[in-house]
Amino acid sequence: MLARATGIALAVFASGELSGPPLPNASSGARSTSVAGSPSSSAGTSSASGGKGMQLVAASSAARRPQRAGPPQPPPPALPRANVRFTIVAPATSSGWFLQVVNDGEVPVRILADTRLLALEVTPRSARRPVRCELPTPMRPADPLERAIVVPPKTAFREKFEPRLYCFGTEGFDALAPGAIVVARLGPNDKGAGSTPPELSAIDGVEPVIAPEQVLSAPPIALPDEALAREAAQPQSPDPTLDIPRLKLESPRALDADAPEAAEVPVTLRNEGSLPVTVRFRPETIGFDVLGSVGASRCSWPMRPTAPTRELFTTLPPKASVELTVTLQAYCADEVLARSGIVAIRPFLETRGASGAPLGLRTFEGRLTGSSITFVRVQRGRLTEPLLRPQAQGR
Numbered sequence: 001m002l003a004r005a006t007g008i009a010l011a012v013f014a015s016g017e018l019s020g021p022p023l024p025n026a027s028s029g030a031r032s033t034s035v036a037g038s039p040s041s042s043a044g045t046s047s048a049s050g051g052k053g054m055q056l057v058a059a060s061s062a063a064r065r066p067q068r069a070g071p072p073q074p075p076p077p078a079l080p081r082a083n084v085r086f087t088i089v090a091p092a093t094s095s096g097w098f099l100q101v102v103n104d105g106e107v108p109v110r111i112l113a114d115t116r117l118l119a120l121e122v123t124p125r126s127a128r129r130p131v132r133c134e135l136p137t138p139m140r141p142a143d144p145l146e147r148a149i150v151v152p153p154k155t156a157f158r159e160k161f162e163p164r165l166y167c168f169g170t171e172g173f174d175a176l177a178p179g180a181i182v183v184a185r186l187g188p189n190d191k192g193a194g195s196t197p198p199e200l201s202a203i204d205g206v207e208p209v210i211a212p213e214q215v216l217s218a219p220p221i222a223l224p225d226e227a228l229a230r231e232a233a234q235p236q237s238p239d240p241t242l243d244i245p246r247l248k249l250e251s252p253r254a255l256d257a258d259a260p261e262a263a264e265v266p267v268t269l270r271n272e273g274s275l276p277v278t279v280r281f282r283p284e285t286i287g288f289d290v291l292g293s294v295g296a297s298r299c300s301w302p303m304r305p306t307a308p309t310r311e312l313f314t315t316l317p318p319k320a321s322v323e324l325t326v327t328l329q330a331y332c333a334d335e336v337l338a339r340s341g342i343v344a345i346r347p348f349l350e351t352r353g354a355s356g357a358p359l360g361l362r363t364f365e366g367r368l369t370g371s372s373i374t375f376v377r378v379q380r381g382r383l384t385e386p387l388l389r390p391q392a393q394g395r
Contacts, residue, residue: 003106013327018170061373079211082109082200086216088184090163093223094176097163099184101216103392107163109210110201113390114147115161116140117199122167122175130183131175133167137229137342138258138379144188144197147390155392165342168377169254178225187215245315245364251347259380260337263328267347267370271316278315279364280308280354285324287350290336292343299331299345305354313356313363328376342380346370 036338083105090097099118121130141147144366151157167176187199198212205229250268257263265288269281287300306312314322328345329337337343349368356363 012382023109030179032062034275042272043126051260062305073122079209079394080105082202082213084109084111084200084216086184086186086218088182088218088221090221090223091183093178093180094164094366095162096160096386098158099186099218100158101186103151103153105210106153107206107208107210108150108152108203110148110150110203111157111195111216112144112147112186112199113149113157113159114141114144115159115166117144117186117188118161118166119185120166121165121185122172123181124177124339125174126178127175130181131167131171133163133175135166136379148197149390149392150203151392157392159390159391164375165377166254168342168375173253173375176223178223180223180354181220182223184218185215186218187213221278227245245277245279246271247277247279247347247364247368248272249347249351249368249370251345251370251372253372253374255374255376257376257378260329260378260382261327263337263376263378264325265328265345265347265374265376266323266325268321268323269316269349270321271318272289276315277316277364278306278313278356278361279349279358280351281322281324282312282313282354283324285349285351285354286324286326286331287348288328288345288378289348290332290334290343290345292336293339297332297336299328299336300350301331307357308354308359310359310361312354313361334382336384338381343376343378345374345376347374 083103085102085104086099087102088097088099099115101113103109116135118134120133122133123130149157163176164173167173188196196214198214199216200213202210202212248270250270251265255263255265267286269279271277282305284301284303284305287298290297290299316322347370351363351365352367355365
């Protein structure tokens, strides 16, 4: 047993795994009661080396033991919010709206002054859920910082916008009704912070530093009640027993076109009378009254109707209808649809120069105006709309 212990100790020293001060000997004045090489001397050596090994193992274990963490550091104080108000004003239900961002604080702030980043949530009366309205991706800015401006203290940013450009289509148009509740949000991403810049941020080097806001929310507003009846000349309905054509020209309420050449308008001619009607319902007898960014204009077929032939005429039985889809760009000049935005059109049928009399046919001859307006939204215009640099204004 003693020999084995001695061998282990010698092996450990030989391998160099243990180190320390030299063992005491007789010349150093240390007392020794055993003779070198005796069993007691070997046992003492083994005991000393074993004790040093245990001390090193204990020290190594202590070094590997995880240190206790100190008390948690308190979080940094929250940055103050900017004293900024965002509101929208809607003097009418479906046009002439504007937004404003007012800086009531004492330090300037940076905002993304771009109405294309606007989103509306419109809740009509008695509706259970709101209708979300925003521009399609091609009409939103590729760079949210494109119109970033600095709003000094006690000043405001104001800009007008067309709500039907956002609430587009039948559902959106119906939502923009008197009494509807509208909540507006302004920002490139109203679902939380991400890779997009915040709508409101501090100015570098300006104290105190304010907290950034990814989106600005406006307080809810109610759309005003408008006059239900307006003075307008409405023709009396003809007596159904009279031999008078009763035609109605219709077009959809809204059309979304990616580009001007993609604006295709379906026009429907309906016979609401009790007698059949023969009419020349062709592209050359159709036209459009247009109101857009360049003003009002009339868009007609570029050529006059050709000489009549029998196949150019359509006979509509009572209560029947026929539809014709035409490309709006084939009628309108380039500048009418050149820019992105919304255009209001009303179709008309003009047959006073397209009679069937030379063929011995009794046909409808006159001018028929569409019963409703169609709103066409052009997402990508041929010409780039010049973006004016937004300016902060006095309150």
